[in-house]
Amino acid sequence: MRILIEGRPGVGKTTAVRALADGLSDRTVTGFTTREMREGGTRVGFVLDTLDGRHGVLAHVDFPGPPRVGRYGVDLGVMEELALPALRAVSSRWDAGGGLPDPVVLIDELGRMELSCPGFQDTVRSLLEAPVDLVATVHVHRDPFTDALKERDDVEVIHLSQANRDTLPSKLAARLQSR
Numbered sequence: 230m231r232i233l234i235e236g237r238p239g240v241g242k243t244t245a246v247r248a249l250a251d252g253l254s255d256r257t258v259t260g261f262t263t264r265e266m267r268e269g270g271t272r273v274g275f276v277l278d279t280l281d282g283r284h285g286v287l288a289h290v291d292f293p294g295p296p297r298v299g300r301y302g303v304d305l306g307v308m309e310e311l312a313l314p315a316l317r318a319v320s321s322r323w324d325a326g327g328g329l330p331d332p333v334v335l336i337d338e339l340g341r342m343e344l345s346c347p348g349f350q351d352t353v354r355s356l357l358e359a360p361v362d363l364v365a366t367v368h369v370h371r372d373p374f375t376d377a378l379k380e381r382d383d384v385e386v387i388h389l390s391q392a393n394r395d396t397l398p399s400k401l402a403a404r405l406q407s408r
């Protein structure tokens with residue numbers, strides 16, 4: 230199953246992915262979420278949390294970059310050292326055996342900062358060709374990488390809104406648990 234959860238900024242994508250992860254007790258869940266970092270009411274950056282409890286500052290107004298995305302410098306080391314290992318943990322299953330059993334990969338999100346890491350784009354492409362279930366959040370605006378994913382026949386796009394954000398995680402969990 231390959232699912233993209235598409236939603237506008239702040240609609241509840243991270244909250245939905247965390248709720249989905251909590252609902253997948255029968256599956257091995259791996260991946261990451263990203264959340265805002267605030268100081269005195271102002272957003273100063275983004276923190277990346279892996280689903281196995283590691284975290285790092287992915288982007289910050291004080292980081293020089295490169296790359297820079299908007300006001301933020303991105304620390305690609307956080308993608309390479311935290312995000313990519315969390316995603317590649319499943320890959321040994323088809324490359325060499327011995328990877329995670331019955332994995333579901335959760336990615337929050339396929340955003341501009343994350344996609345500024347070339348290795349991340351490659352890893353997502355590999356995951357889409359692999360025998361793993363994948364659920365990723367994605368922004369609504371146009372972008373060549375995410376537009377191509379949304380157009381694939383084997384990818385289901387679900388639009389997240391205030392109307393379905395409370396019920397979607399348990400519905401998706403039920404679909405993924407029963408596989």
Ligand SMILES: Nc1ncnc2c1ncn2[C@@H]1O[C@H](COP(=O)(O)OP(=O)(O)OP(=O)(O)O)[C@@H](O)[C@H]1O
Nearest residue numbers: 236237238239240241242243244245263265394395
């Ligand atoms: N189902 C919900 N019910 C009530 N509040 C919610 C719900 N989902 C999210 N929120 C609130 O909305 C805010 C944004 O949520 P969240 O960070 O999950 O959104 P997001 O789409 O991931 O945002 P971003 O685009 O910044 O990544 C948070 O304050 C969160 O508590």
